[in-house]
Amino acid sequence: MIRxxxxxxxxxxxxxxxxxxxxxVAFVESSVFPIPPDILxxxxxxxxxxxxxxxxxxxxxxxxxxxxxxxxxxxxxFDTVGRPVLEFYGKDAYxxxxxxxxxEWGAWAVLVAGVTPFPYKVITILSGSTALSLPVFMVxxxxxxxxxxxxxxxxxxxxxxxxxxxxxxxxxxxFTLFVALLxxxxxxxxxx
Numbered sequence: 001m002i003r004x005x006x007x008x009x010x011x012x013x014x015x016x017x018x019x020x021x022x023x024x025v026a027f028v029e030s031s032v033f034p035i036p037p038d039i040l041x042x043x044x045x046x047x048x049x050x051x052x053x054x055x056x057x058x059x060x061x062x063x064x065x066x067x068x069x070x071x072x073x074x075x076x077x078f079d080t081v082g083r084p085v086l087e088f089y090g091k092d093a094y095x096x097x098x099x100x101x102x103x104e105w106g107a108w109a110v111l112v113a114g115v116t117p118f119p120y121k122v123i124t125i126l127s128g129s130t131a132l133s134l135p136v137f138m139v140x141x142x143x144x145x146x147x148x149x150x151x152x153x154x155x156x157x158x159x160x161x162x163x164x165x166x167x168x169x170x171x172x173x174x175f176t177l178f179v180a181l182l183x184x185x186x187x188x189x190x191x192x
Contacts, residue, residue, distance in 0.1 A: 013043040022055065023062040030066030030145075031073055031121050037063065038152060042164060045156040056146075056153035063145045064138070067124040071137055074128025082129060099130035106132040107140040114144020 012021035022044065026037040037059050045052045083092060102109065106127060113123035127137050155163045 013040045013047075018044050019055070019058055023058050026059045026062035027066035027069070029121065030063045030124055031070035033121075037149075038167070041149065041152060042156065042167060045153055046161055046164065049157050049160065052153040052157040053150075056149040059149040060142070060146045063120070063149070064141045067120065067141045067145070068138070070121050070124025071128035071132075071134070074125035075131065076128075078129035102126065102130045103132050106130070107136050110137055110140035111144045114141060115148045120145075 012018060012025070015021065018040065022037055022040045025033065025035065025040055029035065029037055041055055041059055044055050048055075083095075109123050110127060110132075112118060113120045124137075124141075152167055155167060
């Protein structure tokens with residue numbers, strides 16, 4: 001099933017509706033869809049490098065709006081489904097404690113999920129269910145998704161097809177290492 005979704009998504013990159021398809025895929029990927037918008041962005045930018053920044057901008061705006069929808073899903077479904085289940089099992093106090101801890105570090109969670117291969121949709125829904133500050137969520141989402149998509153666009157614009165393999169296979173790892181080093185640096189500064 002995932003392979004068919006992947007092939008369908010790749011086929012969209014070759015149509016005249018590619019920008020609309022990218023906006024749609026970026027939106028739904030931030031809340032429910034398993035295929036990242038990068039698979040549309042890469043062939044679109046390689047086919048038209050002069051449009052790299054437009055393509056990255058559309059992916060960023062659509063992804064952030066989709067993240068806002070994911071936030072709403074977490075917020076609305078938690079109140080109607082999640083909390084009653086926790087109350088039934090006597091665990092609602094544990095969630096409140098978790099939500100406080102999550103919201104203390106929530107901006108970092110959104111940033112990490114927004115640039116690494118970790119599913120951003122999980123964090124968007126979790127942020128809504130814990131009622132993470134919406135302005136904090138939005139700023140972190142814009143920064144994270146903008147970094148991710150504009151770095152991909154910049155690499156493709158500058159280096160073209162030779163960088164494609166690196167982006168598809170290693171960029172997620174590089175983002176993850178960067179975030180780990182960044183968080184490690186903050187930890188060292190704060191606690192040592």
